[in-house]
Amino acid sequence: MSVFPQHKYPLRSLNHVHSCPRRCPLVLRVICSATTKPRLNQSQLVVEPRIEMSPDQLVSPASPPLLNDPSLQSTWSHRVWLASGCATVMFSLAKAIVGAASSHVWLEPVLAGYVGYVLADLGSGVYHWGIDNYGDASTPVFGAQIEAFEGHHKWPWTITRRQFANNLHALARAITFSVLPIDLLCNDPIVHGFVALCSGCIMFSQQFHAWAHGTKSKLPPLVVALQDVGVLVSRSQHSAHHRPPYNNNYCIVSGVWNQFLDKHKVFEALEMVLFFRLGVRPRSWSEPSIEWIDDTETASQVAVQ
Numbered sequence: 001m002s003v004f005p006q007h008k009y010p011l012r013s014l015n016h017v018h019s020c021p022r023r024c025p026l027v028l029r030v031i032c033s034a035t036t037k038p039r040l041n042q043s044q045l046v047v048e049p050r051i052e053m054s055p056d057q058l059v060s061p062a063s064p065p066l067l068n069d070p071s072l073q074s075t076w077s078h079r080v081w082l083a084s085g086c087a088t089v090m091f092s093l094a095k096a097i098v099g100a101a102s103s104h105v106w107l108e109p110v111l112a113g114y115v116g117y118v119l120a121d122l123g124s125g126v127y128h129w130g131i132d133n134y135g136d137a138s139t140p141v142f143g144a145q146i147e148a149f150e151g152h153h154k155w156p157w158t159i160t161r162r163q164f165a166n167n168l169h170a171l172a173r174a175i176t177f178s179v180l181p182i183d184l185l186c187n188d189p190i191v192h193g194f195v196a197l198c199s200g201c202i203m204f205s206q207q208f209h210a211w212a213h214g215t216k217s218k219l220p221p222l223v224v225a226l227q228d229v230g231v232l233v234s235r236s237q238h239s240a241h242h243r244p245p246y247n248n249n250y251c252i253v254s255g256v257w258n259q260f261l262d263k264h265k266v267f268e269a270l271e272m273v274l275f276f277r278l279g280v281r282p283r284s285w286s287e288p289s290i291e292w293i294d295d296t297e298t299a300s301q302v303a304v305q
């Protein structure tokens with residue numbers, strides 16, 4: 001779920017400076033939630049440790065990208081990875097259809113495909129929650145994506161300017177490596193029904209995400225219709241993810257899991273477990289650093305250019 005976009009605009013949350021406590025004197029700060037942003041959703045005074053940074057230690061946010069910035073364009077490498085991802089998904093889908101046709105059993109592969117579509121949404125939410133809340137740019141494997149997600153929260157609108165293959169190539173590469181072995185080793189149409197729909201939805205989740213940031217009048221009517229009936233994540237549901245308290249609506253395929261996960265505070269429970277087991281605080285517990293505030297003013301300035 002790249003929001004793999006803003007690699008060029010590295011951003012770091014102030015949370016990331018926990019590794020330098022001796023250089024960054026710890027002070028106590030009293031926050032009255034009635035007069036500050038409702039990040040913590042609390043009505044009482046909160047005493048919270050805060051890291052005081054000297055000016056030279058602050059990481060200044062990068063400038064917003066230009067509309068024609070090369071980092072938003074697709075490269076041939078992006079297109080090749082997207083093609084390979086599509087090929088592996090289509091091969092799995094073909095195996096599901098051929099297997100169902102030859103065995104005259106259609107119900108199970110179709111049901112498996114539906115389960116794959118539903119679980120892809122859940123998977124997108126779990127992954128997005130993890131990337132949004134834990135690790136930093138130096139985290140192995142996921143560092144670039146964590147950094148990119150932070151960039152997306154700073155300038156959400158850039159995802160709508162990103163070219164198709166640029167937006168999807170990272171997921172397409174992961175899908176290629178994970179689905180290709182299944183394509184080669186498995187002939188079960190039920191398995192392929194599940195794999196094809198699940199991996200396809202995950203690979204295109206970044207496009208669904210981009211459409212969720214789109215303006216209704218500029219989106220294809222079919223996309224708007226699919227968003228309105230809940231087949232694709234809706235614009236209103238995802239916009240809530242980019243508003244305080246920044247800890248809900250993580251799912252970006254259909255969004256069908258969002259209400260259940262948020263109503264039952266599933267991610268908040270997981271955050272508590274991780275905190276008490278490992279002592280790791282999720283970013284959503286902290287007041288938004290400047291990197292996490294939607295720079296809508298800047299966005300609107302650029303949008304009219």
Ligand SMILES: [Zn+2]
Nearest residue numbers: 128132149241
């Ligand atoms: Zn997010």
Ligand SMILES: [Zn+2]
Nearest residue numbers: 152156209238
């Ligand atoms: Zn978004």
